[in-house]
Amino acid sequence: MDLWIKLIGEVGLPVALMIYFIWRDWKRSKDDKSEKDQLAVRINEIEDYQKDKLEQLLVDSTEALLGINKTHERLIESNTKVYEVLISKQCEIAELKRIHQNMKEAS
Numbered sequence: 001m002d003l004w005i006k007l008i009g010e011v012g013l014p015v016a017l018m019i020y021f022i023w024r025d026w027k028r029s030k031d032d033k034s035e036k037d038q039l040a041v042r043i044n045e046i047e048d049y050q051k052d053k054l055e056q057l058l059v060d061s062t063e064a065l066l067g068i069n070k071t072h073e074r075l076i077e078s079n080t081k082v083y084e085v086l087i088s089k090q091c092e093i094a095e096l097k098r099i100h101q102n103m104k105e106a107s
Helices: 001-009 015-107
Strands: none
Touching: 001 015
């Protein structure tokens, strides 16, 4: 405190206030640097966490889509077989109708 009173007496109040504010800001900037470094580390940790989660989500989504594609292929194959059976049954029914018609005409 004596230092500030001596400084005010030598250079005047405005200059002493200016020196005080410069010193205070210098002190704050030193403290802010360590806080900024800590924040940068924390931001990097958060970014790494998000990147890891997104990568896992991408892997899970890709696996799910592959499963859906396989199921879709099996469904198409199954529907194709059902369609082939239906066509063959329709042909058999048409043949039976033709035979029945021929029998009616013959009698």
